[in-house]
Amino acid sequence: MSDPPRSVFECQQCGECCRGRGGILVSDAEIARLAGFLRLSEAEFHSQYVESSPLGPNLRTNAEGVCILNQEGRCRVHPVKPKICREWPFLPAILADPEELELAKEACPGIAPDCSHAEFVKWWREKVAGS
Numbered sequence: 001m002s003d004p005p006r007s008v009f010e011c012q013q014c015g016e017c018c019r020g021r022g023g024i025l026v027s028d029a030e031i032a033r034l035a036g037f038l039r040l041s042e043a044e045f046h047s048q049y050v051e052s053s054p055l056g057p058n059l060r061t062n063a064e065g066v067c068i069l070n071q072e073g074r075c076r077v078h079p080v081k082p083k084i085c086r087e088w089p090f091l092p093a094i095l096a097d098p099e100e101l102e103l104a105k106e107a108c109p110g111i112a113p114d115c116s117h118a119e120f121v122k123w124w125r126e127k128v129a130g131s
C-alpha cells in the first residue's frame with residue numbers, strides 16, 4: 001500500500017508560534033487595526049500591549065514568553081493579527097534559507113519534519129503565494 005498523501009504544512013493549533021519575546025513585530029498601521037478591533041484608542045493599546053525593541057515595536061509577552069493577546073491558546077485578534085503572525089511559518093528568512101527551515105521545524109509541529117526546503121518553497125508558491 002502506498003503512503004497517504006502528506007501535507008508540507010498543517011497547523012496543529014498548538015500556539016507555539018505565539019511564543020517569542022521581542023519577536024512579534026507590529027507596524028503603526030497594525031497597531032491602529034488591533035486597537036480598533038479591541039475598541040481601544042491607539043494610546044491605550046500601546047500602553048497595554050506594545051513594547052519597544054531594537055527591531056521596532058512588538059507585542060508584549062507574559063512570564064512564559066507568550067504573546068499577551070493569546071488567551072488560553074487562542075489569538076484574541078485573529079481576524080486582524082499582525083503580518084508576521086499571518087505569514088508564519090512562511091517567513092522570508094525561512095523561505096530563503098534551508099537552515100532556518102530546520103529551526104522552524106523544531107518550533108512548529110505543523111511543518112512536516114521530513115519535508116525538504118524545495119518542497120516547502122514549492123508548497124508555499126502553490127498554496128499560499130498563489131492563492
Ligand code: SF4
Binds near residue numbers: 010013016109111
Ligand atoms: S507553531 Fe505551527 S502548528 Fe503550532 S500553532 Fe503555530 S503554526 Fe500552528
Ligand code: SF4
Binds near residue numbers: 067069071075078085
Ligand atoms: S497576535 Fe495572535 S497570533 Fe500573533 S502572537 Fe499574538 S496571539 Fe499569537
